[in-house]
Amino acid sequence: MRIFEPHAHMFSRVTDDYERMALSGIRVVLEPAFWLGQNRTSVGTFIDYFDTLLGWERFRSEQNGIWHLSTMGLNPREANDDRVNDAVLEVLPRYLEKDGVVGVGEIGLDDQTAKEEKFFLAQLELARVHDLPVLVHTPHRDKKRGFERCIDLIRDAGFPMERVLLDHGNEETIRVTRDLGCVSGFSIYPNTKMDPPRMVRLIQEYGVEGIVINGACDWGVSDPLSVPKTVLRLEGAGIGDDDIERLVWRNPIDFFAQSGRIDEAALLQRPRQDRSETFDGNSMLRGQDPATA
């Protein structure tokens, strides 16, 4: 089964994860720009982070046989931080035009503050200007109300729902989002958010239309193999291959292809895993022979 993992913070993961993901059928990862576990204090660290996602991280991923795409944005947590919020908004336009950037994200609400709303709306406008879909982070606390608030803001901004992926959903939010015309994302975690058995029940009830699943793995207790593990559960539950493929390949591709920057034919080929290649002179090797590494 080919898998497009539409939300993985690989910046926080080790190289072994890439290898395990590739072996588990993951062909593409989409890495949304996000919070790094602690707030940054200047825009320069955002710039370096964005450059890393498009540079070394993409190289590292492709060296392990996985295509790497990104979304760029100011995450809602740091939207509250006046040391960086305005300045990040200023630099985002150049990053939203880079090759391999297929959306604006993760943006949205976290603590549901007025500042978060201000920068969420500003980034919806950026998405409109740069003709990109948006990946929306929804709050982990007071989730249902946060979902509804995100939806209200998107509607009020007149942003097209079909270009919205509302992420981190659960059994409650699917009832809110299923008829909106947006894509509903589910982050499958080892213990929280959503787990594979619950996801199977949800698919059995709602089908795969307009749904994507992801591992949202980062530096916390999370699992880069959540999606392939859920695929196994879905197969075991008798969900058909066509539906599973739609869920883990076709749906994310169709959504992010709205950027006009995805070439599916290219994604069907594995990246060239030439270990002798370098990124700005740096290789994955640590003195190893490229032929055997």
Next chain:
Amino acid sequence: MRRVRDDPKALAIVLPSLARRAGRAELARGRIRIGEAEIERGAWRTCDVAGHRLIEACAIAHADLDDSVLHELFLHGDFEERVIVLRHVSLLPIQSVTIALLGEVQRTNTAAWFEALVCDNDLLARAVASGRLPRDDAYKILLKGAFVDLRLHRFYGIEHHASAELTRFVTGLATEREAAGRAVWVDTNRLVAHAPIEGSVDRVLRGLEDSRAEYRHASVDGLAVLLATHGDARLNAAARGAFERESDPGLRVRLSELI
């Protein structure tokens, strides 16, 4: 075009999409002159041309456009943006951003960036001639090119700035490679003849007997330079001897012209 004319900051937003939008098709080959610069048109792609036009339009509209804008575009550009910026700079008169970016490509290991600025054009020679790039810095750049086997003819006119110091650099690389049993830069003998030091003439003459035709070609070119500048009986005899031994038709013609 209108966006960058209105606002120079728009360059940073427009450049990232250029390769995607303008395409990467190579232009037809042909050596041409643009302003002060001489370039190989075939080294340029459609997106490089589009980038050059955009930056040029922006610079015309904003006479106060600072050199640092180009350097910043390079520093925060992705792979393609950097190539585009470097190609543009290769056309400009030598200025502070030229020197700054020569430093950048000297430090990079990405061949495409190095080549975009200093290969298939006369930028390095112009930079030396301007007096703004110290000769030793230019030699280090050329040595880096030799180290990765880029051919001398891609650095237009640099041989006219050869010196004993450059010959020491290039000879040092050659002897180190020879000691390691590795292939020597094929243009070594072609270059050292322009500013021979002790041992250079012997090196060129030995090269006339090399089993590899491309090394003999370089040595014959080196011999031609030596004959023109240091002609003596030993060199004339070497040319005659090489002609008698040589089986390569092209080389025989070349050698017959030297005798």
